[in-house]
Amino acid sequence: MRLSHFAAKDTAYLRPEPRLAVAYRLGDALALKASYAHMNQYVHLLSNTGIGLPTDLWVPATREVAPQQSRQVAAGVAKDFSERGLALTLEGYYKKMDNIIGYREGASFLLLEDGPESAGKVNWEDNVTAGQGWSYGAELLLQKKAGRFSGWVGYTLSWTQLQFDELNFGKKYYARYDRRHDLSLVGIYEISPRITLSGTWVYGTGNALTMPLSQYQATQHQAGPQGRFYYGSTVNDYGEKNSFRMAAYHRMDLGIQFHKKMKRHERTWEFSLYNAYSRQNPFFYYIDSEYNSTTNESKAILKQISLFPIIPSFSYNFKF
Amino acid sequence: MKRFFFSLLPLAAAVLLGACEKEATGIKLPESNSKLVVTGFISPQDTAVNVEVIRSTPAFGSRSAAPPFVSDALVTLSDGDRTVTLPPRSEAGGWYFVDTQAMPVVAGRTYTLRVSVPGGELLEASCTVPEAPAPPAIAIDSLSSPDNNAQRFSLRMSWTDPAGQENYYRQAAEVRTVLTENVDRPPPIPLTWPVHWQADELTDDKAADGGMLYSPRGTSWFGGLSQYNPKQYLYAQLLHVDRHYYLYHRSFRNAGRSQDNPFAEPVLVYSNVTGGLGVFAAYNLTIVETRLE
Numbered sequence: 001m002r003l004s005h006f007a008a009k010d011t012a013y014l015r016p017e018p019r020l021a022v023a024y025r026l027g028d029a030l031a032l033k034a035s036y037a038h039m040n041q042y043v044h045l046l047s048n049t050g051i052g053l054p055t056d057l058w059v060p061a062t063r064e065v066a067p068q069q070s071r072q073v074a075a076g077v078a079k080d081f082s083e084r085g086l087a088l089t090l091e092g093y094y095k096k097m098d099n100i101i102g103y104r105e106g107a108s109f110l111l112l113e114d115g116p117e118s119a120g121k122v123n124w125e126d127n128v129t130a131g132q133g134w135s136y137g138a139e140l141l142l143q144k145k146a147g148r149f150s151g152w153v154g155y156t157l158s159w160t161q162l163q164f165d166e167l168n169f170g171k172k173y174y175a176r177y178d179r180r181h182d183l184s185l186v187g188i189y190e191i192s193p194r195i196t197l198s199g200t201w202v203y204g205t206g207n208a209l210t211m212p213l214s215q216y217q218a219t220q221h222q223a224g225p226q227g228r229f230y231y232g233s234t235v236n237d238y239g240e241k242n243s244f245r246m247a248a249y250h251r252m253d254l255g256i257q258f259h260k261k262m263k264r265h266e267r268t269w270e271f272s273l274y275n276a277y278s279r280q281n282p283f284f285y286y287i288d289s290e291y292n293s294t295t296n297e298s299k300a301i302l303k304q305i306s307l308f309p310i311i312p313s314f315s316y317n318f319k320f
Numbered sequence: 321m322k323r324f325f326f327s328l329l330p331l332a333a334a335v336l337l338g339a340c341e342k343e344a345t346g347i348k349l350p351e352s353n354s355k356l357v358v359t360g361f362i363s364p365q366d367t368a369v370n371v372e373v374i375r376s377t378p379a380f381g382s383r384s385a386a387p388p389f390v391s392d393a394l395v396t397l398s399d400g401d402r403t404v405t406l407p408p409r410s411e412a413g414g415w416y417f418v419d420t421q422a423m424p425v426v427a428g429r430t431y432t433l434r435v436s437v438p439g440g441e442l443l444e445a446s447c448t449v450p451e452a453p454a455p456p457a458i459a460i461d462s463l464s465s466p467d468n469n470a471q472r473f474s475l476r477m478s479w480t481d482p483a484g485q486e487n488y489y490r491q492a493a494e495v496r497t498v499l500t501e502n503v504d505r506p507p508p509i510p511l512t513w514p515v516h517w518q519a520d521e522l523t524d525d526k527a528a529d530g531g532m533l534y535s536p537r538g539t540s541w542f543g544g545l546s547q548y549n550p551k552q553y554l555y556a557q558l559l560h561v562d563r564h565y566y567l568y569h570r571s572f573r574n575a576g577r578s579q580d581n582p583f584a585e586p587v588l589v590y591s592n593v594t595g596g597l598g599v600f601a602a603y604n605l606t607i608v609e610t611r612l613e
Contacts, residue, residue, distance in 0.1 A: 050586050106575060108584035169567065169590060206347070210586040216376035216388065216597060218589055219359040220569060223492035223521065223559050223605075230372075235575060235589050237355065237376055237597055247346035280340055287379065297382045302344040309340060 006042040011063040015040045029082065033091075034075040041068040044101045046128065047176045049210045049242055051285040057124075059101075064125045066099045076139075085146030090138070097133040102164055104129050131164030133175065151187035158182070168241040174208040176242060181205050196257040206246030212236035212287070246285070247304075252276045265320035272313050280306040354378050356390065356596040358435050358443050361565065363603050364425045364452075370417045371395055371406055373435055376597060389414030390437060397423055398432045425602070427451045433600045445564075445593040445600035452604045453489065453560040454480050456535075460554070460610070472541045473612070475515065476534060479558060483530025488566035489523045490603070491535045493556040495542050495612065515540040515554075522561075522570055542612045554610045564592045565601035 002017040021035040044065065046057040061067040076091030107127035137158025144150050160178040163170070183203040190196050217232040255272035282304035291298045360371035373390040395406040395416040404423045406416035425431070427449050435443040456479040462471055477491050493515040498508040519536035542552045561569075567590035575587045591597050 048583070048585060050584070052583060055583060103585040105571075105585050105587045106573070108581050168588060210588075212379040212586075214354055214376035214378050216355075216357045216374060218357075218572070218598075219372050220572060221361040221565070221601075221603075223490050223557060223603075224494065230370075233572065233575065235572075236379070236586065238586050238588050241586075241588060245347065247344070280342065282344065285344055295382075299382050300378075300380050302347075302349060302380060303341060304344040306340040306342075 004040050004042075006040075006061060006067060008060060008062050013040070013042070013061065013067055015067070015069075029080040031078045032076075033078065035073070037070075037072050039070045039072070041070070044068055046101060046103060048103060049176055049208075051209050051211055051244075051287075053284050059124060059128075062125060065101060065128065066130070068097060068099050068101075070095055070097045072096075085144055087143045087145065089141040089143075092136075092138045094136040095134070097135070099130055100133050100162065101128040101130055102162065102167055103127060104166060129164050129166040131162055131167065133160065133162045135160040148190045149187065151185070153186075154182075154184045156182040171240070173241040173243075176207050176209065178208050178242075179205045194259050196259065198255045198257070200253045201250070203248060203250040206248050206282075208242035209244045209246060209285075210238050210241050211244035211285075213239050247282050249281045251279050251281065262318075265318045267316065267318040270315045270317070272315070274311040274313065275308055276310060278310040280304070280309065283307050349380055354388075356393075356435065356437065356441055356443055356598075357388075358433065358445065358593050358596055358598040358600065360433060360600045361603065362425045362431060362447070362449065362601075363605065364427060364449060365605055366420060366425065368417045368419050369397060369406065369423060369425065370409075370415060371397075371433065371435075371600075372414050372598075373416065373437075374414050392438055394436045396434045398434070399423065399426075399429050400432075425449055427604050431600075431602070435596075441595060443593050443596040445598075447562050447564055447592070447600050447602045449602040450487075450560040450562055450604045451482075453558045453606050455606050455608055456491075456556065456558045458554065458556055458608060458610055460612070471612075472539065474537050474539045475554065475556075476537055477556060477558060478532055478534045481525040481528060481530055481533050486563065487525040487529075488561045488563060489525075489533065490521050490559040490561050490565075490569070491517070491523075491538075491557065492521065492559070493538060493540075493554060495540050495552060496555055497542065497552040513540050513542070520570075520573060522566055522573075524566065552612045554612055556608045556610070557605050558608070559603045559605045561603040562601055564590070564599055565603055568592075568599040568601060 002019065004015050004017055006013045017038050017040060019035070019037045021033070023031055023033040025031045042061045043058050044061070046059055048055050059065070072093060072095040074091055074093040076089060078087070078089045080087050104127055135158065137156060140155045141152060143152040156179070158179060160175040161172045162175050163172045167173075181203065182205070185201045186199075188196060188198045214237045215234060216237065218235045219230050219232045222231055253272065253274050254276045255270055258269040260267055283306055285302055285304050287300055288303045289298050289300050354375045354377060357374045357376055358371060360369065362369050373393045373395065374388040375390055377388065391408055391413055393416070396403050397406060397418065402423070404418050406418045409415040409417050428451065430446055430448040432444065432446045456477040458475055458477055460473055460475045462473050475493065477493075481487055495513040495515070497511050499511050500508055515538040517536050517538045523533060523535065525533060571587060571589040589597075590599065592599055592601070
């Protein structure tokens with residue numbers, strides 16, 4: 001049992017956090033385990049859902065914005081294959097989250113049209129709304145700890161959905177960081193006691209975003225004693241919230257380490273390549289327009305901005 | 321040589337670390353088909369049912385400058401007992417209408433709108449006309465007399481909400497008078513002043529089901545200029561709107577503020593149209609007239 005306390009301006013939260021973890025061994029090489037955890041989080045992650053520059057903000061719990069709560073159950077099995085130096089873990093989990101927050105539709109903390117001085121007028125609590133979430137999935141981890149070749153394979157299959165009464169017309173939608181597949185491969189090979197090779201490859205499903213599908217002139221009814229009057233404004237059709245997926249993220253990192261034991265210390269020279277095949281993972285997207293004066297047509301295209309192509313690095317470490 | 325090497329470092333860093341911009345790849349872009357957009361609001365107080373049919377422009381791919389009006393749609397309206405076809409209005413592209421003598425709009429009745437086009441698209445939407453709201457009470461407070469003896473005033477409407485059901489409302493008001501002297505045109509000339517509401521014109525009854533509901537405060541003025549007819553009236557409307565009307569118009573509440581701001585959250589526009597976009601919604605209203613003195 002854990003007791004957590006958080007004091008914000010004009011309010012304080014005192015929340016018990018019961019947790020239970022049990023394990024049952026079936027012989028030397030097999031174990032079953034299960035856990036339950038009730039947790040509170042006093043800072044909220046606030047993520048935008050548009051295609052523009054990602055702006056993740058961490059905001060505290062306040063009197064108006066209650067702490068985030070979650071209840072998680074997990075169950076798994078662990079097995080050792082000692083003759084091969086392998087260890088396998090398989091685990092499933094289900095997590096229910098309450099009092100999570102999201103931006104209201106149309107909200108922004110950057111009011112460009114009013115200038116920087118308007119920032120002081122923005123009350124972030126007015127720009128957010130509270131809802132609930134569900135996250136569930138399975139994780140697999142296969143580790144090799146012994147021998148000249150070591151490393152692990154980790155794979156997670158997961159779903160994360162959110163529901164806010166005031167967003168997406170109350171319907172569930174996938175969170176920005178809903179990641180269906182997450183894979184990491186890590187290998188370390190000891191060529192000799194003085195030289196080690198290492199490699200990592202990571203893969204993750206792209207983030208879920210809200211992308212415009214089309215534009216139209218939305219006609220609205222104008223109430224008034226003068227009678228019926230219609231007016232229109234140009235709006236985007238986005239379909240469902242967060243129904244667009246960014247391109248998958250993947251990257252390979254390679255490294256070679258040269259170790260040498262000196263008289264009083266051990267030094268390591270390392271040469272590594274971050275993003276070895278220079279994958280252009282999108283950081284954010286924007287819509288650009290190209291006009292063809294011959295056909296009198298404009299063409300909208302989606303462009304991506306990527307950061308960090310291949311980056312070589314050298315490092316020197318010593319232990320004493 | 322060493323100096324040359326160090327002078328190249330910023331250039332190398334810029335090349336290696338600089339952001340890369342290119343056309344997006346490795347993703348499934350939304351289909352570039354445009355969608356039909358159907359919009360119609362029906363009310364027992366209207367003399368005609370008007371429906372607009374247009375096409376949306378795909379967000380990606382080529383965009384032509386052709387107008388988005390759809391003039392070859394087959395638009396029908398049904399109340400369960402009878403079905404009428406709405407012919408296109410010749411003077412306005414994309415609009416279809418039928419007189420309410422051919423299809424009366426009655427409170428409590430459900431109407432279904434169907435729209436089809438030669439390409440094969442079929443859209444459908446239904447709405448039920450709400451009952452007329454109870455006449456609202458209007459409280460008027462005098463605020464100030466800025467000039468020429470004109471009076472600024474504020475008003476608030478209140479009404480009783482029927483219990484046990486979801487209700488949605490919208491209010492509107494204006495000041496009416498008659499100009500009795502004018503140099504350009506012969507009098508009398510009717511004039512109106514709008515009422516500006518300090519908050520959203522749309523209200524629901526979630527906080528006070530079955531109780532008293534209040535509009536936000538509205539402000540306007542009525543003038544003491546000599547050429548105005550001394551009889552000035554406040555015409556106020558209370559609209560009992562259906563859920564589709566409420567959700568559709570609420571979509572636009574924040575749209576104006578977020579327009580052209582790339583950091584703003586996308587605003588999703590509500591639709592109850594199966595197979596397309598837009599809305600088919602209903603309202604019923606009560607008018608209250610008060611003399612301003």
